[in-house]
Amino acid sequence: MDSPTQEPTKGVELKVMAPEGLNSAPIPPATMSTQRLRNEDYNDYSSTEVSPTETPSNGLDNFSNSSSYQRFGEVNGTTRLQTLIHLLKGNIGTGLLGLPLAVKNAGILLGPLSLIVMGIVATHCMGILVKCAHHFCRRLHKPFLDYGDTVMYGLEASPSSWLRTHSLWGRRIVSFFLVVTQLGFCSVYFVFMADNFKQVVEAANGTTNNCHNNETVLPIPTMDSRLYMLTFLPFVVLLVFIRNLKALTLISVLANITMLASLIMIYQHIVQGIPDPRNLPLAANWKTYPLFFGTAIFAFEGIGVVLPLENKMKDPRHFPGILYLGMTIITLLYITLGSLGYLQYGAAIQGSITLNLPNCWLYQSVKLLYSIGIFFTYSLQFYVPAEIINPFFVSRVTERWALVVDLSVRIVMASLTCALAILIPRLDLVISLVGSVSSSALALIIPPLLDITTYYSEGMSPIIITKDILISLFGFVGFVVGTYQAIYELIQPNVSPTFSNVTSAFVQ
DSSP: OOOOOOOOOTTOOEEOOOSTTOOOOEEOSSSSOHHHHHHSOOOOOBOOOOOTTOOGGGTHHHHHOTTTOOBSOGGGSBOHHHHHHHHHHHHOSHHHHTHHHHHHHHOTTHHHHHHHHHHHHHHHHHHHHHHHHHHHHHHHTOSOOOHHHHHHHHHHTSSOHHHHHTTHHHHHHHHHHHHHHHHHHHHHHHHHHHHHHHHHHHTGGGOBSOTTOOOOOOOOOOSOHHHHHHHHHHHHHHHHTOOOGGGGHHHHHHHHHHHHHHHHHHHHHHTSSOOOGGGSOSSOOGGGHHHHHHHHHHHHOOGGGHHHHHHTBSOGGGHHHHHHHHHHHHHHHHHHHHHHHHHHHGGGOOSSGGGGSOSBHHHHHHHHHHHHHHHHHHHHHHHHHHHHHHHHHHTTSOHHHHHHHHHHHHHHHHHHHHHHHHHSOOHHHHHHHHIIIIIHIIIIIHHHHHHHHHHGGGOOOHHHHHHHHHHHHHHHHHHHHHHHHHHHHHHSOOOSOOOOOOSOTTOO
16 A cells, blocks of 8 residues: 655645656646645645555546545545535526526427436536546545646546647646636626616616515616626625635625525525416527527536535545535526426526516515625635636736735736626626536536546547547537527627516416
8 A cells, every 4th residue: 555645845846757657747736826825824635545456447436445545634624515515506606597598598398308418417527527636646646636737637648649748738728718717707797796786776666565466567777787887896806805715705605695595585486376388389499509508508517616625525435426416406406497487487588587586675685685695706706717817927026016916917807807798798698608618618528538538548448438529529519509609699689678577477
């Protein structure tokens, strides 16, 4: 039994001889930037311990084996329940509220069936990423690898000399899509907050205490939603000035509480008085299906949190069960909210189901509560691109100017997300575009290709190779078609009618 490797000194670059034919190259100092390690007392308690008799290519079977993966500092790790909660939080956001419109774009039968398939494939790709990361942890005797490093080492293990030579680009590509995805989420948050606050303000004079009245309230026009976005920007900038992840813990708790309360109230409303579903098409026009794909993969794109969550568990042997349980809950949540929301509002469904809620103070408060939760979540989503981009600029100035440069970059990035939201103020199309462009790459395209480059030289079944190629092609086709359709819808004049708050799609 190999002895556990000691945790490397923080912020120090180590050089090791890469075993089993991997290129000998400098290993970056863990998954956090040097700036983050200076600012935080961050401890990585994970470690690997492998038996000489074990075969790394056994995948998740080895992952579940008690002798294949050990941890240091178990007392400080997260429990199974805590990990499950974090996994749920990492996958539930504004994408969930856009799923009723996504089901409309697919059809009342085809939509839920497609969500089941999407959930199975996305979960399988998460499992592939975990399997490949553990494979290289064992080979390199490293305690932990993030998404980008796993892809880099996967390319180094490839039989192609060209891929091995350009393996560093694997990490750069993953970092690029992570930045695009997270900043895309932040742009969606601006549009979401603006739309919901604007609707609450416009309908304030017609808002009542009667939540069972089906009358539609004519809103009083106020300022444009883009002006609301500019109003939120200074507060968002102040929020992203929080640089310590530990300081965001309370913010995360507040976001969870407000969003959970809002979801409970949304569910208790949409299950009441569901109209006859026979009036809805089983399958929608094929031209709108790419918009469904973009919204669905946007909702399922939680692959970036998988490895960090597994790394922080007290006993990572239980992570596969937590992953499959959590993704099952998430898939059922997506299917029920998407289907019930579309059944309740029909053709009147909007980009976020909150925009369809009745004009009474109870449901107006739901919009405000969820918007507050999204506001706090902005800082958490912003943290990832800040950790990737800021060190590039901070490392080029003296320590005296480091804080000024760091805050300046944060202001620019927050302003950029606001500018993108102003340029594309349609919530449904922003979600679909971000999902098609970046989420499909991280969640569907890269993991199957990583599986092939990691295990091909060790012998892979032709069935597994075919399966990986088909999944990657599925993601690529969705990427191309979904992006095209979202851009096409953006440049077309908006001729669809605007539906105010209605409590049912079939109000007479």
